[in-house]
Amino acid sequence: MVVHGIIFDMDGLMFDSEKLYNQANIEAAKEMKLPFPDDYYQRFIGASDDDMMAFFDEAFGGKEQTERFMELTYQRINELVRTGHLKKKPGLDDLLDYLDQQRIAKIIASSNFKSKITEFLVAGGISDRFSKIVSVDKVKAGKPAPDLFLRAQTELALPKEQVLILEDSPNGLLAAKAANINCLIVPDLIQPTDEMRQQALAVLPNLGAVKDYLEKINH
Structure with missing residues (x-):
């Protein structure tokens, strides 16, 4: 295959933001004295807020609790971003430079909201x-539905x-699989399972390795 366009996820791929969201969730739950087991956040990594909130409505005992929980979470995220805790993933700048040099088109397709994406960028x-x-x-359904990637x-x-x-x-x-588009995995908080390794085109350690991968398959 020859790649002419790259679709970027954002949280956990471009930015080390999943850790910040998890930290903010834990702090919000602690302040509200709500249960927050370790697997609560991980099961919704990459998914939309709607899916997560529906789960929390049941786990926390109603929409009012969930809305307050999300409000506290976003307050904490805003504070962390404002104070410089949001970090780019290693190799991101070099990869973007390479794509521009090779005239490979790029687009972000994220389960986050446009305002938050813009803030992070x-x-x-x-x-x-x-x-x-x-x-x-911009779409009817977030991941794991294919809508974001098909639109991108x-x-x-x-x-x-x-x-790619x-x-x-x-x-x-x-x-990505539902959209029938090849996908590279660069793991963040969740390490890939054997099934994920079979479904992905490749699993790479960082964004620098993505650049190396593209150089091999495009030449």
Whole structure:
């Protein structure tokens, strides 16, 4: 295959933000004296807030509790971003430079909201690197549904066989598979299972390795 377009996930792939969200969830639950087992956050990595909130409505005993929990979570996230705790993943800048040099198109397709994506890109100093963004508020369903990736592929105006998705999560990989678009996994909080390794085009240790991978398959 020859890759002419890359679809980027954002949280956990471009930014070390999943750890911040998990930290914010734990602190919010502690303040509200709510149970928050270790697997609560991981099961929704890469998925939309709607799926997570539906689960928390039941786990926390109603929408009012969930809404307060999410409000505290976002307050903490905003504080962490404002104070410089949001870090770019190693190799991101070099990969973006390489894509621009090779004239490989790129787009973000994230289960996050457009406002938060923009905030993170500004905080990371890369708001000028992406002219195309597909956020969860642009589609009917977030990951693991394929909507985000199908919309991104349409906006790239490239056939699926020329597009590659970069993901870190099981939900993202499921969405890529449902969209029938090849996917590379760069793990973050969740280490890939044998099944994930079989479904992904490859599992790579970091974004620098993605650059090396593209150099091999495109030449």
